[in-house]
Amino acid sequence: MTRRFTAIGTNTAFTCAHCGLEVQPLTNGSVRNHCPGCLHSLHLDVFPGDRASDCGGLLQPVGVEQHSKKGWMIVHRCQRCGHDGRNKAALDDLRQPDDFEALLALSARAGG
Template sequence: MKRFTVTGRNVGFRCLRCGTEATPLANGSVRNHCPACLWSLHVDVHPGDRASDCGAPLEPVAVRPHPRKGFVVVHRCTGCGAVRENRAAADDPVQPDDRDLLIRLTARPAP
């Protein structure tokens, strides 16, 4: 049975962790983590495809500067332990990622 329908639409979501209503990114990209707490969900194999069956929360464990992407958030899945990197949305004009949280996580060593 198919659990997710891939529509290709860029929609927002409500964070399951803190309840924040996250809007799609102003630049048209899919927002893949909560701007307030940076938690995400393990629903993608590749960003935006919703092809993963895991579905467990992804914990933000570190943030690091990336030469082309600005900052990336390192997420670790609380269900299957997968580690993934997602571009941070620190420069989104509508709903940017929490800067203090990004800075705090930057100081932590990557897993």
């Protein structure tokens, strides 16, 4: 069964497990799932926003893709279990947008 949804109540502030940045919730109605500074995340979801994964490993940004409808997508790889996932970049957040320079640097490193 495939299902995709965003759980209500998961757009909360957190401290980045990689760089320690205090990360604020998104202001555009979506769910913040990665650090806007270093672009790292945690493997907490099976489907976006569900917080159903029991892994909890650090998701390292390993690439960038352009999606025709979603825009910039950050490709993450879990350092614990090897899971690959994608998160939409939050470049338009008014309070704490993703660092565009970090996204460009990631794109250059990944050859994207």
